[in-house]
Amino acid sequence: MKKTLFAFSIITMFIISSLFSCKNKSEENQVIKPEIVIEEYQKTFDSTMVTSFFKNHPLFQQYEADVKKLYQKHNFHYVWFDKKGINEFANLLYDKTNNLEDEGVANNVPYKTKLDSIHNNLNGNSKPNIETELLHSSLYFFYVTNVYHGLDSEKSKEAEWYIPRKQQSYISYLDSLLSNPSLINKEDKNLFSQYFLLKKALKKYRKIEKQGGWNSITIDTAVTSYKIGDSATAIAQIRERLFISDDIKSDSKSAIYDKELSKGVLHYKLRRGYLSNSTISKELIRDLNIPISERIKTIMINMERCRWVSSDIPKSKELIAINIPSFQLSYFKNQEVVLRSKVVVGKTMNKTVIFSAPMKYIVFSPYWNIPASIKKNEILPGIAKNPNYLAEHNMEWNGNSIRQKPGPKNSLGLIKFLFPNSNDIYLHDTPSKGLFERETRAFSHGCIRVAKPKELAMEILKDNPEWTPEKIDSAMHKGKETWYTLKEKIPVYIGYFTAWVDNDGTINFYNDIYKRDELLANLLFKQ
Numbered sequence: 001m002k003k004t005l006f007a008f009s010i011i012t013m014f015i016i017s018s019l020f021s022c023k024n025k026s027e028e029n030q031v032i033k034p035e036i037v038i039e040e041y042q043k044t045f046d047s048t049m050v051t052s053f054f055k056n057h058p059l060f061q062q063y064e065a066d067v068k069k070l071y072q073k074h075n076f077h078y079v080w081f082d083k084k085g086i087n088e089f090a091n092l093l094y095d096k097t098n099n100l101e102d103e104g105v106a107n108n109v110p111y112k113t114k115l116d117s118i119h120n121n122l123n124g125n126s127k128p129n130i131e132t133e134l135l136h137s138s139l140y141f142f143y144v145t146n147v148y149h150g151l152d153s154e155k156s157k158e159a160e161w162y163i164p165r166k167q168q169s170y171i172s173y174l175d176s177l178l179s180n181p182s183l184i185n186k187e188d189k190n191l192f193s194q195y196f197l198l199k200k201a202l203k204k205y206r207k208i209e210k211q212g213g214w215n216s217i218t219i220d221t222a223v224t225s226y227k228i229g230d231s232a233t234a235i236a237q238i239r240e241r242l243f244i245s246d247d248i249k250s251d252s253k254s255a256i257y258d259k260e261l262s263k264g265v266l267h268y269k270l271r272r273g274y275l276s277n278s279t280i281s282k283e284l285i286r287d288l289n290i291p292i293s294e295r296i297k298t299i300m301i302n303m304e305r306c307r308w309v310s311s312d313i314p315k316s317k318e319l320i321a322i323n324i325p326s327f328q329l330s331y332f333k334n335q336e337v338v339l340r341s342k343v344v345v346g347k348t349m350n351k352t353v354i355f356s357a358p359m360k361y362i363v364f365s366p367y368w369n370i371p372a373s374i375k376k377n378e379i380l381p382g383i384a385k386n387p388n389y390l391a392e393h394n395m396e397w398n399g400n401s402i403r404q405k406p407g408p409k410n411s412l413g414l415i416k417f418l419f420p421n422s423n424d425i426y427l428h429d430t431p432s433k434g435l436f437e438r439e440t441r442a443f444s445h446g447c448i449r450v451a452k453p454k455e456l457a458m459e460i461l462k463d464n465p466e467w468t469p470e471k472i473d474s475a476m477h478k479g480k481e482t483w484y485t486l487k488e489k490i491p492v493y494i495g496y497f498t499a500w501v502d503n504d505g506t507i508n509f510y511n512d513i514y515k516r517d518e519l520l521a522n523l524l525f526k527q
Contacts, residue, residue: 044076045130053134059110060138063145067137070171078128079178080136085126086118089181090136094119096184097143104202104303105146106525111135144170148190150307151523159520162355163493166310193314195306197501202299205292213292214244217285226280230257238280241288242268271508273326275439295499298509301520302499313493320359320427320492322448324352325510326500327441329427329450331459339459344430344441344449351514352446354496357419358489362457364475364482365406366416370395371424374445375402406479414476415453417460419492427492429453429476442513448494460490 050071054064070079080090097109109115118132150156153165168190177183208214217237226235236255243251248264262278269276272287313319319332324345331339346352370379379402382389390396395404404410413429423446430449435441443449450456454472461467464487475482498517501507512518 043078043081043128045078045128045133047071047076049130050134053131057111057135057138060142063138063141066141066171067134070137070174073171078133079174080133081128086122086132086136087178089178089184091119091122092181092184093136093140093143096147097139100143100146101206102199102203103147104199104300106300107146109139110142115139140174141170144173148307150304155523156308159523160351160354160514160516161305161308161496162353163308163495164356165308166312190311192306192309192311194309194497194501195303197503197505198299198303198306198499198507200505201499201501201507202296202303205296205299208244209292209296214241214288216289217241219282219285219289223282225282226257228257228259228262228278231255232257234285235261235280238285238288239264247271271506273439273508273510275437295509297521297525298499298517299507301517301524302497304520304524305495305497309495313491316491318488318490320490322492322494323500323510324354324494324496325498325513326508329448329456331456333459339452339455341450341452341456342436342441343427343451344435344443345513346444346446347442348514350444350446352444352448352494353423353425354494355421355423355425356491356493357421359417359419359492360486360489361418362460362484362486363416363418364472364484365414365478365480366410366412366428367398367406367481368404368410368412369398370402370404371445406481408477413449413453415457417450417453417456419490425494427453427456440511440513460486 050064050068054061054067071077080087082088094115097115100107100109114131115135118135148168148170151159156165173190215237218234220232220234223232223234226232233255235257236253239248239254239261240251242248242261242264245268247268248260252260254261257280265278265280265284266276268288269284274284314332314335316332317334320329321332322329322343322345327343327345329339329341329343330337331341379389379395382393386392390402393404394407394409395402404412408414409431411430413431416426416428418426425447427448427450432443432449433451435443435449436451454476457467457472457476458469461472461484467484496514496516498510498512499507500510
C-alpha cells in the first residue's frame with residue numbers, strides 16, 4: 001500500500017512538473033507551486049506533533065492555526081528541509097528575522113537562542129527534525145505577520161484607522177517563496193510602495209543616530225527670532241543641524257545667518273509643512289531639537305500604517321487621497337498626480353475620521369443641512385439670543401431641520417463632493433479662504449474643506465464634454481442646488497501619515513495633530 005501511494009505521488013509530481021514546464025519563461029518566477037518537488041520533502045511526520053510543539057513553545061501559540069493549515073495543505077510533509085538539510089529559504093528567513101530592525105519592527109524574535117544554535121551548526125542539522133521544522137514554520141508566520149500584516153485589524157481600529165484591510169494568504173505565499181526565495185526581497189510584492197521609501201529613510205536616520213545624531217541648539221530667551229544677517233552661536237548650531245539632516249549640502253561653521261543657510265531653513269520648513277519664510281523662531285528651534293530617536297520612532301509608526309494599506313490601492317485608475325496631518329489632497333489618475341490642494345480638516349474636538357469610500361456625486365450650489373449637534377449647540381442658542389439669526393445667516397427651517405441656502409456665504413461654499421458614509425464626511429468649498437494660508441489647518445467640524453474645489457471638479461469632469469469649465473462655473477454660481485452623478489465612482493482615501501517620503505527620497509514630518517501616533521506607539525512599543 002505504501003509503495004502504491006509513493007508511486008502515485010511520484011506520478012502526480014511528474015504531471016504537475018510537466019504542466020508547469022509549459023509555462024512561458026517570463027512567468028516562471030510568478031508560479032506558485034502546489035507541492036515542492038524534492039525527494040526529502042516526501043518524508044512526513046505525525047500530525048499530533050504540531051499540538052505538542054505549541055504546548056512546549058507558547059510564545060508561538062498565536063500561529064498554531066496557521067501552521068496546522070500549512071501542513072494540512074502539504075499532507076504533513078517537511079517543507080524546510082531538502083537533500084542537503086535545512087533549505088535555502090530557511091536560512092534566508094533566519095537572516096531576515098535577525099534584521100527585523102531594518103523593517104521598523106521592535107518585537108524580539110521568540111526562541112532566538114534555539115534558532116541561533118540550529119543555524120550555527122548547519123552541518124549537524126542535515127536530517128529532518130520536527131522541532132527545527134516547526135520552529136521555522138512558526139518563525140515564518142511571525143515574520144510575515146510583523147513585516148507584512150502588522151497589528152491585527154481590531155488593534156488598528158484602536159489607533160482610529162477604519163480603512164478596510166486586504167486579507168492575504170501567507171500559506172500560498174510560502175509556496176512561492178520556497179520555490180523562489182529571492183521573491184522575499186522584491187519590493188512590490190506585498191506592501192504599499194511608501195513602506196520601502198520609509199524603510200530607506202529609517203536606514204539613513206539610524207546611521208545618523210549611530211554617528212551621534214544631532215546636538216541640541218541653544219535657545220536664547222532674550223532673542224525672539226533670527227533673520228538673515230543676524231549673528232549668534234545658535235546660528236552655527238542650526239547650520240550644523242541642517243547639514244546633518246541634508247537640508248543644506250555643506251557646513252561652513254559660520255555663525256552669521258546667510259542666504260545659504262536660509263535655503264536650508266526653507267527646505268526644512270517645506271518638509272515640515274510650515275509656512276515658507278526664512279525667519280528662525282524659537283518654535284522652529286524647539287522643533288529642530290526633537291531628538292533623532294523620536295524621528296526614528298515616527299518613521300517606524302508610519303511604516304506600521306503602511307502595512308495596513310493594500311498595495312493595490314495606488315494602482316487604481318483614479319484615486320483621491322487626503323493626508324490629515326499634512327493638510328493636503330492629492331488626486332491621482334493612472335498613478336500620476338494631476339492635482340494637489342491644501343485642505344482644512346476637523347479640529348481636535350471634531351476629528352476627521354480615517355476611512356475610505358467611493359465618491360458618487362458632485363453637488364453645485366449646495367444647501368448646507370445643519371447637523372443635529374451644530375443645531376443644538378450653536379444655531380438654537382443663536383436663535384434664542386437673536387430672533388433674526390436665521391435670516392442673517394441665510395438659513396431656513398426645512399421641516400424640523402435647519403439648512404443654509406445656496407450662495408457665496410454658504411458654509412459649504414459653491415460646491416461639494418459626496419462619498420456617502422456613516423461618518424457624514426465629505427469634501428467641500430468654503431467662503432473662509434484665509435484659513436488655507438494658516439500653518440495648522442484643523443478648523444472644521446470633521447468635513448474637509450478644499451482650497452481648489454473648482455479645479456477638482458474640472459479635473460473630475462475633464463473627459464465629459466458636457467461639463468465645460470464655463471458650465472461648471474455657472475452651476476457653482478447658479479444659486480440653485482444641482483446634483484451630478486459621476487459615471488464612474490472615484491475611491492477616496494482619508495489617511496493619517498506623520499512621516500511621508502517623496503519619490504526623490506526627501507522625508508517629510510508632520511505634526512501629530514490628533515495624537516494618533518501616541519495611540520499607535522502604545523500598541524507597538526508596549527514591550
